[in-house]
Amino acid sequence: MRQALHRFTQATTRKGLYDVTGPIARWLGGQGIGTGLLTVFCRHTSASLLIQENADPTVRTDMERFFERLAPEGAGYVHDLEGPDDMPAHLRAALTQTSLSVPVEDGRMLLGTWQGIYLFEHRAAPHRREIVLHCWGD
Template identity: 70%
Template sequence: MRQATETLTIDTSRQGLVEVTTEIAAWISAQGVGTGLLTIFCRHTSASLLIQENAAREVRHDIERYFAQIAPEGAGYAHDDEGPDDMPAHLRTALTQVHLSIPVLRGRLALGTWQGIYLFEHRRRPHRREIVLHLLGD
């Protein structure tokens, strides 16, 4: 059994879903692990992680629009230290997740045909986000 870790830095340009599947899959491939488990952890409280469809762009747009409706800006939140998108970003993170676990089979992520891994940026301005990868396997 071996372990490997890495921190990916993702620069976001706006609110929304940023696909990171390719970067993560390339790192997995370089580790030489055939069977294992990958844990992905987002080190932020205003960004999160999702596994979602990666074929139709409309899916990403609809998800982004849905979260804007259920955690809207300008709803009179007490916490707005960093602007009107501050508290909605925290709520959107609370409704999603900051970690994922994905099996690795035959040296590849065991994602379904239409699944991709996304960093979900909940703030309007650009950010530099860190995602920690931890792979355990043989």
């Protein structure tokens, strides 16, 4: 068994879904692990990860709109020290995931044809989000 660990930063400019499939796939392809398990981890409490459709961008638009309705700004939250988008960001992150597990075969993620991995930025201001990749296998 072999393990590999890597961190990378994804810049965001606004709330929304950022496709991070490419950088993850490129890193994984260079690790020499044919069969294994990849963990993708977001080191933040106001951003998250999703595996979602990567073909039609209107899916991302609808996802973003849904979460805006589900956890809106200005809903009377007690936690507001970092601004009106902070507590809704924490709620949205709690409803999604900060960690994903993806099987690996022949050195590639076994994502479905229309699946991509997205960083879901829940804050309005630009951020630099750190994502940790860990893969183990043969």
